[in-house]
Amino acid sequence: MKRGLGVCYYPEQWDESLWASDAARMAEIGLTWVRIGEFAWSRMEPQPDQYDWGWLDRAIATLGAQGLKVVLGTPTATPPRWMLDRHPDMLAVDAKGQTRGFGSRRHYDFSHLGYRAECAKIVTQLAVRYGKNPHICAWQTDNEYACHNTVHSYSPAARTAFQNWLAQRYQSIDALNRAWGNVFWSMEYASFDQVALPNLTVTEANPAHTLAFRRFASDEVVSFNKLQTDILRKHSTAPISHNYMGQVTDFDHFATGADLDIAAWDAYPIGFLSDRVQASPADKRHFLRQGDPDFQAFHHDLYRAVGRGRWWVMEQQPGPVNWAPWNPDPLPGMARLWAWEAFAHGAEAVCYFRWRQAPFAQEAMHAGLLRPDSAPAPAYAEAAQVARELAAMPDVARRQAKVALVFDYASDWAWATQPQGRDFSYFGLAFDMYRGLRRLGLDVDILPPDTADLSGYALVLAPAIATISAPLMAALTAFQGTALLGPRTNAKTAEFAIPVPLPPNLPGLDAVVARVESLPPDVSVPLQGGGAFHRWREKLEGTAEVVESTQDGLPALLRAGGLHYLCGWPDETALDRILTHLCQGADLPTHPMPHGLRRRRAGDVTFVFNYNPHPVAYDGHTIQAADVYWSRP
Numbered sequence: 001m002k003r004g005l006g007v008c009y010y011p012e013q014w015d016e017s018l019w020a021s022d023a024a025r026m027a028e029i030g031l032t033w034v035r036i037g038e039f040a041w042s043r044m045e046p047q048p049d050q051y052d053w054g055w056l057d058r059a060i061a062t063l064g065a066q067g068l069k070v071v072l073g074t075p076t077a078t079p080p081r082w083m084l085d086r087h088p089d090m091l092a093v094d095a096k097g098q099t100r101g102f103g104s105r106r107h108y109d110f111s112h113l114g115y116r117a118e119c120a121k122i123v124t125q126l127a128v129r130y131g132k133n134p135h136i137c138a139w140q141t142d143n144e145y146a147c148h149n150t151v152h153s154y155s156p157a158a159r160t161a162f163q164n165w166l167a168q169r170y171q172s173i174d175a176l177n178r179a180w181g182n183v184f185w186s187m188e189y190a191s192f193d194q195v196a197l198p199n200l201t202v203t204e205a206n207p208a209h210t211l212a213f214r215r216f217a218s219d220e221v222v223s224f225n226k227l228q229t230d231i232l233r234k235h236s237t238a239p240i241s242h243n244y245m246g247q248v249t250d251f252d253h254f255a256t257g258a259d260l261d262i263a264a265w266d267a268y269p270i271g272f273l274s275d276r277v278q279a280s281p282a283d284k285r286h287f288l289r290q291g292d293p294d295f296q297a298f299h300h301d302l303y304r305a306v307g308r309g310r311w312w313v314m315e316q317q318p319g320p321v322n323w324a325p326w327n328p329d330p331l332p333g334m335a336r337l338w339a340w341e342a343f344a345h346g347a348e349a350v351c352y353f354r355w356r357q358a359p360f361a362q363e364a365m366h367a368g369l370l371r372p373d374s375a376p377a378p379a380y381a382e383a384a385q386v387a388r389e390l391a392a393m394p395d396v397a398r399r400q401a402k403v404a405l406v407f408d409y410a411s412d413w414a415w416a417t418q419p420q421g422r423d424f425s426y427f428g429l430a431f432d433m434y435r436g437l438r439r440l441g442l443d444v445d446i447l448p449p450d451t452a453d454l455s456g457y458a459l460v461l462a463p464a465i466a467t468i469s470a471p472l473m474a475a476l477t478a479f480q481g482t483a484l485l486g487p488r489t490n491a492k493t494a495e496f497a498i499p500v501p502l503p504p505n506l507p508g509l510d511a512v513v514a515r516v517e518s519l520p521p522d523v524s525v526p527l528q529g530g531g532a533f534h535r536w537r538e539k540l541e542g543t544a545e546v547v548e549s550t551q552d553g554l555p556a557l558l559r560a561g562g563l564h565y566l567c568g569w570p571d572e573t574a575l576d577r578i579l580t581h582l583c584q585g586a587d588l589p590t591h592p593m594p595h596g597l598r599r600r601r602a603g604d605v606t607f608v609f610n611y612n613p614h615p616v617a618y619d620g621h622t623i624q625a626a627d628v629y630w631s632r633p
């Protein structure tokens, strides 16, 4: 597999006289990929049904003439203004019932059939025209599904589609009433067309209703994406990708991923640390210009799973972005380090966003590889350096990690629907566990929730899976290694009721969750071995072996053979100790890492990344701030 570096480019935003020199400079610094097209609908189809392909033909030819491989995006994230005259009701509606208007992007409703038909038309046009073009080496569908909170719409189109979805799933309204427990508060329905969307209720809607809506909304994204991939595949054999995001869980990426060839994601480490990563104020300051040392790696590993091995970074932060609460400048070296970290985790390509900073519109304050005056911005030289280093470095083999973390989008919806404690976040717990593994210097594979085979892994973590799938349950039963489940494992049926017999219902583990409690941020439950549970703890009854207890004398960690159940959300101290203990039991060597240093093995190469703003001595080497070090045995 040949790895490549690339860039996102918007020929329609620049005078045509610039294209040839832009393409020549891209090739000169060693870029091999260029993504174009994903927002250019108003130039592809300036008037309804009147297409203008001349400019795009020339842009592709200009880029191709420099040997650049083009990723062509379908433009469906930015329908032109005329589309609204044709389909005035195609706009999404927010949970407060307000229509989301024109004037930015993603102004569409996944359920609107008229808009879907327009998407099918423009994608067919693109696929027919460029499907066999030798320069088109990959596709991207739409752009960042879910961005700007666009998966959940409360429009009339969504309501009709939801009712149809419910009728398919439940077949009879009595079955729906029973499944949701609608006898509670006299919520029973007489027909599917009485079921509204779960917004604007007086107090919270029935969580089963909300969860059904979340499942439906995810399915809508999947079918919207499949509409496009089906068309592209009829006319092209180039691989199809979509660019996913960081910490976005509103739809099941494994389900969209099944219809795609490559999972790509958009990595903005400093923006993420500013606007979404949970970190202490001290760490937010310490990593201000570098980003969280685990957040990128988590998504690299997640999207490697979503792409069934094939994944890219489609957009890589090159300098300050415009959209986070604060937008610091990356430390010199970070634009290189981030790219190398992606390659170390198996990325096929990393594309910087974007080529030249636009002096106009919403992203005028967003850096590119070039400044608006076309002079190189700092990341330009770093990209060139990565390209030289890539060319000099032999390809490294991929291999299965020894540790796996199961990640389940549906559990994120379940616990977002009924968190029971304000700060209970499935993503947060899964990411905490991932961070704990990385502090021990371990490589991690992320696995989908229907994984049927765990062989080859020594340690498998599957926290807070609301309903364990039958294949995963069978795999856990057959698993010879060490597994860590809980808290909240199997705590809901598929219809979001509490199962009886009570959870967790795990093979061989004689224990039931008798009581749960959530805790405010300043309260925790100390463990006898050190550290504490915070946010969430469970009180379990039964005869299962107690490995660890809380200081108040209740089980904290239970065990049946290799299967362990964790009875709360551990803080960093508790988690590090418990993971170390499990690794010892599993004969798994650990490499505890200094603060801000992370390690990743790829084939026989060991990479070490220094996310610190200062040099660190490690393994006999001094690794400079924002630098990456690699070695072979």
Ligand code: GAL
Binding pocket: 143, 144, 147, 266, 268, 315, 321, 322, 323, 353, 363, 366
């Ligand atoms: C991404 C998006 C790009 C651009 C970028 C700015 O979310 O896909 O189009 O807006 O952010 O950082």
